[in-house]
Amino acid sequence: MSFFRNAVAILLLAMLTVTCSKKDIEKNVSEDLTGYVNTFIGTAPLTDPELIGYTPPKNWRVWAGLTYPGVSLPNAMVQLSPITEFGSGAGYEYEDKLIHAFTHTNKGHWNLCNIPVLPISGSTRPNGTYGSKFSHSTESSAPGFYEVLLEDDNIRVKLTSTLRAGFHHYQYASGMDRKVLFDLGKANQHVLNWTVERVGPNALQGFQEVPGETIYFYALLDKHITEIDLYAEGTTDGSTVISIEDGVNDPVSMKIGLSFVSMSNARQNLEHELFHKTFEEVRDEATRQWEQLLSRIQVSGGTRKQTELFYSSLYRAFLWPVLRSDINGEYRDVKGEIQNKGFRYYTKPSLWDTFRNKLVLLSILSPDVTVDVIKSLHDIGGNTGFIPTFFHGDHAAVFITGAYLRGISDFDVRATYELLLNNATKEGGTRPHILEYIEKGYISTPAVSSPDVETKAKAGVSKTLEYAYDDYALSLLAKALGDSASHQLFAERSKNYKNVFDPVTGFMRGRLEDGRWVGDFNPQYPYYEYMYREANAWGRFPFLLRMI
Numbered sequence: 001m002s003f004f005r006n007a008v009a010i011l012l013l014a015m016l017t018v019t020c021s022k023k024d025i026e027k028n029v030s031e032d033l034t035g036y037v038n039t040f041i042g043t044a045p046l047t048d049p050e051l052i053g054y055t056p057p058k059n060w061r062v063w064a065g066l067t068y069p070g071v072s073l074p075n076a077m078v079q080l081s082p083i084t085e086f087g088s089g090a091g092y093e094y095e096d097k098l099i100h101a102f103t104h105t106n107k108g109h110w111n112l113c114n115i116p117v118l119p120i121s122g123s124t125r126p127n128g129t130y131g132s133k134f135s136h137s138t139e140s141s142a143p144g145f146y147e148v149l150l151e152d153d154n155i156r157v158k159l160t161s162t163l164r165a166g167f168h169h170y171q172y173a174s175g176m177d178r179k180v181l182f183d184l185g186k187a188n189q190h191v192l193n194w195t196v197e198r199v200g201p202n203a204l205q206g207f208q209e210v211p212g213e214t215i216y217f218y219a220l221l222d223k224h225i226t227e228i229d230l231y232a233e234g235t236t237d238g239s240t241v242i243s244i245e246d247g248v249n250d251p252v253s254m255k256i257g258l259s260f261v262s263m264s265n266a267r268q269n270l271e272h273e274l275f276h277k278t279f280e281e282v283r284d285e286a287t288r289q290w291e292q293l294l295s296r297i298q299v300s301g302g303t304r305k306q307t308e309l310f311y312s313s314l315y316r317a318f319l320w321p322v323l324r325s326d327i328n329g330e331y332r333d334v335k336g337e338i339q340n341k342g343f344r345y346y347t348k349p350s351l352w353d354t355f356r357n358k359l360v361l362l363s364i365l366s367p368d369v370t371v372d373v374i375k376s377l378h379d380i381g382g383n384t385g386f387i388p389t390f391f392h393g394d395h396a397a398v399f400i401t402g403a404y405l406r407g408i409s410d411f412d413v414r415a416t417y418e419l420l421l422n423n424a425t426k427e428g429g430t431r432p433h434i435l436e437y438i439e440k441g442y443i444s445t446p447a448v449s450s451p452d453v454e455t456k457a458k459a460g461v462s463k464t465l466e467y468a469y470d471d472y473a474l475s476l477l478a479k480a481l482g483d484s485a486s487h488q489l490f491a492e493r494s495k496n497y498k499n500v501f502d503p504v505t506g507f508m509r510g511r512l513e514d515g516r517w518v519g520d521f522n523p524q525y526p527y528y529e530y531m532y533r534e535a536n537a538w539g540r541f542p543f544l545l546r547m548i
Contacts, residue, residue: 034294036307036310037308037311041067041312043067043069043090044093044095047062064094065108066109068091069081069141072106072144073161073162073286073289077260077322077324078166079106080159080160080168081102081159082134083102083113083116084099086113087188089109091188097133098131099118099148100118100131101116101181101183102157103115104217105258111188113188114187115184115208115256115258116184117256119172119179120153120181121154121155130181132151132152132153133151134150135149135151144290145158145159154172157170158279162285163323164259164273165256165269165270167282169253171252172252175250176246177243178243178246182204182206184196184208184238186236187210190236193208194234196240198225202220203219205219213332214260216259216261218266218267218270220254220255220270222252222254223245224244225243225245226245257270260326261332261338265326265328273327294314318365320347320350321347321349321350323346325343325345329341331345333380334379343376344369345372345375345379346369346376348380349362349373349390351389351390352391352395355399356398360402371411374408374411374416378411378416381416385426386419387419387423388430389423392533394431396423397423398473400420401474401480405476405477417483420474424470424490425438433460437464440499442464442496443458443463444513445457445461445518445530448530453528454528455529455530457531459529459532459533460500460510464496464499465497471490472494475491475493475494507523518531
């Protein structure tokens with residue numbers, strides 16, 4: 001997956017001439033760059049055997065980009081998007097015909113999709129049957145804006161958002177029997193608990209608890225709430241339906257502020273970012289923010305399609321990591337305690353997937369966000385003793401070193417460096433099997449008779465290569481900070497990639513504990529985490545090329 005993304009990026013850069021300067025960043029851009037962004041790219045699977053290289057099994061969905069077409073600002077807390085299937089990554093699959101709700105968090109992975117909301121009309125339906133048919137012909141989207149017609153209830157939905165709040169605009173078919181469903185028993189993760197309570201004639205607040213965190217919300221409607229019906233409160237089968245006062249057939253607006261700290265903070269976020277603003281004002285502000293970011297790279301040459309691919313990819317690159325601190329600066333740290341340390345707290349970046357590409361782009365185009373992401377990683381490390389990783393490898397070392405060497409230094413570099421040294425030398429933290437790696441110069445692969453794709457092991461080849469590259473990055477940071485002993489140590493350790501290179505086959509290959517090569521070697525065979533991590537022997541060559 002990461003290799004494919006790299007190849008696409010290289011191809012696009014080869015086809016287009018790219019310029020980026022301070023002048024470009026600061027100027028008022030007249031060209032509508034958001035018009036080149038297609039937010040639906042990645043929501044549909046590729047099924048053409050000529051394109052994907054094989055014929056998919058019948059009724060089997062080929063992986064798509066796990067993207068969502070909804071609204072967000074760059075690196076925002078809120079990602080407000082339609083969901084057609086819970087538990088399906090980003091929750092939106094282009095071939096689906098039914099929208100179940102609009103959720104307020106997203107990523108493109110199998111968590112999040114929190115606070116599902118759906119406008120409905122007519123009589124209340126039995127639990128679990130909510131949703132509406134929709135057509136792509138009545139659906140449109142752009143950075144900061146999404147629109148669709150819910151056909152079953154004849155409700156036109158428009159969405160936009162700020163950093164910490166979502167703005168819903170509903171046009172019902174009539175001014176009668178207008179309702180809104182809060183389907184809080186559902187999310188991409190298992191919901192542990194939830195509640196909704198009325199706190200004014202047109203206001204609600206509540207929370208949704210999932211493993212590891214609680215998402216709080218405060219909702220404000222421009223119409224009075226006449227009734228609240230709670231079904232099986234706190235359970236995964238439960239939901240809440242609110243009824244809105246009957247009246248003229250005018251649109252219904254609903255603003256929802258989020259917080260990962262408290263309901264009062266969610267209200268404060270909403271009031272600060274949305275309280276006196278109209279839908280069009282918020283939409284226009286969102287468009288301007290995206291125009292400002294996209295304009296930091298100007299492209300020329302290529303076809304219209306190539307330009308669309310470029311700006312759509314650039315747009316996607318700034319949807320994660322996301323904000324987790326509130327307008328008052330508060331956030332919950334990795335221990336769940338409320339903190340306020342004067343910086344914006346962000347989620348961990350997808351380091352394993354993006355340390356060599358997207359995070360470099362982040363540091364170039366959004367250095368202020370990069371500083372706070374590093375401070376957030378250091379904050380986690382201050383509680384655990386280690387700078388965290390994401391999924392595999394120790395690529396915070398590469399991300400932080402690269403950012404620092406490119407001039408980003410407004411963080412506690414020394415303290416962050418000490419935590420990275422812990423990563424590289426101490427067992428029980430970010431680098432599994434680090435003591436074996438230090439002793440042998442590689443991480444061994446166990447002898448397994450006839451391993452298959454799903455065989456579980458250490459992914460020893462991948463870890464060895466990645467730790468060696470992380471060591472190289474750490475050696476550069478040590479050199480920049482004047483730690484010559486550590487510079488020499490990690491520069492020497494960075495050569496460990498040689499220990500898993502088999503000169504006979506010409507491939508990176510697993511080694512047993514006694515140093516022998518893993519037998520029955522097939523460089524084409526893919527493993528999930530046996531010798532390699534989501535790769536085969538061919539897939540490890542990019543690492544070798546970077547080392548050389």
